[in-house]
Amino acid sequence: MSQPALDLLFLTPSGETLPSVRFRVLPFVELGRARGLAVDWRRAPKAVHQRLAFLLSLPKARVIVIQQKLFAPWELALIRRACGLLAYDVDDALWALHPAEVGQKGSAEKAAKIKARFAHTCAAVDLVIAGNDYLAGHARETQPNVFILPTLLDTDTYTPPPPDAAGVGRFRVGWMGTSGNLFFLPEVLRQLAPxxxxxxxxxxxxxPYEGELHELVSFERWSPTLEVEQLRGFEAGLMPLTDDEYTRGKCGFKILQYMAVGAVPVASAVGFNTQILTHGEDGLLVRQSSDWATHILALANDRDMLERMAQSARASVVGRFSLGTVAPQLWAALGLAR
Structure with a gap:
């Protein structure tokens, strides 16, 4: 390969508002450039007929990281020609269907296809960067070289609100996420309705949430510029999940956002959630449906406990999931440490 134009190139499945791009790509583009590396990112076209020209025009790079996207084998071969080291970054159980898709027409065929493509992708690259242990375990079925990197947060940006912003009016319980995951809310709302x-x-x-008991909630449209302030409006943050292959691949990033702004997480005891939170210290884990109301009311009734857990949550996320603290490990894994 001729002298590469870039040290590092990320290939993404979508634009900058996709959470995995916002938090697993763009911060490293910025940090890499600050280190003096030539780093860039490009969004892969969705249409197959557009991707050939896109892949043939890729600049040469020492390292290319494919973020999430499951390219076809012939596409991976073209990407391989453009780099020295090829890595695959995954922070979702991409081989599994979303729970809302299970049982739908054609779901079995789709599941088989994405499972095979995930296995092939892991085998075809030099390194898999996995968001948690569960994802790493599946990647290791076809790729021995796996590096675990949780989704990190800029804790200098995500900070708690002023102390006098808390404790006014009704207890503020919030959920933030993409609309595809509104699917998980009805059970929580049924428990909170009384x-x-x-x-x-x-x-x-x-x-907007338009499902069962939608009249219980107020809706605010997510905005990248207002996100931190929107999170600061929560005193407790919800993360309900079913327990299945898809959800066990979740990296709990919603929880980390809540923790960073001092909103106490109340989350399903599923997958990586149980590794992020220590129940009763920096959050509360839900093991049965009635826990949603029990835990939320406990926080609402005991402000000392709420404040203690909020402070502990903030300290935990800064110590374990801060971008500045953990990011150097990625440069070493990619052979770009200086």
């Missing part, structure tokens, strides 16, 4: 007079339940997403 306590609606005490709670201000907020949903922040790219689309």
């Amino acid at each position: 306590h609606r007079e005490r709670l201000d339940i907020r949903i922040v997403s790219d689309a």
Whole structure:
């Protein structure tokens, strides 16, 4: 390969508003450039007929990281020609269907296809960067070289609100996420419904929640420029999940956002959630449906406990998931440490 134009190139499946791009690509582009590396990112076209020209025009790079996208084998071969080291970054169980898709027409065929493509992708690259242990375990079925990197957060940007912003009015419970995951909310709302007079339940997403008990919630459209302030409006943050292959691949990033702004997470005891949170110290884990109301009311009734857990949550995320603390490990894994 001729002298590479770039040290590092990320290939992404979508634009900068996709959470995995915002938090697993763009911060490293910025940090890499600050280190004096030539770093860039490019969004792969969705249409197959456009991708050939895109892949043939890729600049040469010492390292290319494919973020999430499951390219076809022939596409991977073209990408391989453009780099020295090829890595695959994954922070979702891409081989599994979303729970809402399971049982739908054609779902079995789709599941088989994406599972085979995930296995081939892991085998074809030099390194898999996995967001948690569960994802790493699946990647190791075809790729021995796996580096675990949780999704990190800039804790200098995600900070708690001023102390006098808390404790006014109804207890503020919030959920932030993409509209595809509104699917997980009905069970929580059923548990919280009897306590609606005490709670201000907020949903922040790219689309309104229109499901069961939608009248209980207030909706605010997610905005990248307002996101931190929107999170600061929560005193407790919800992360409900079913327990299945898809959800066990989740990296708990919503929880980390809550923790960073001092909102106490109340989350399903599923997958990586149980590794992020220590129940009763920096968050509360839900093991049965009735826990949603029990835990939320416990926080609403005991402000000392709420504040203690919020402070502990903030300290935990800064120490374990801060971009500045953990990012150097990625440069070493990619052979770009200086």
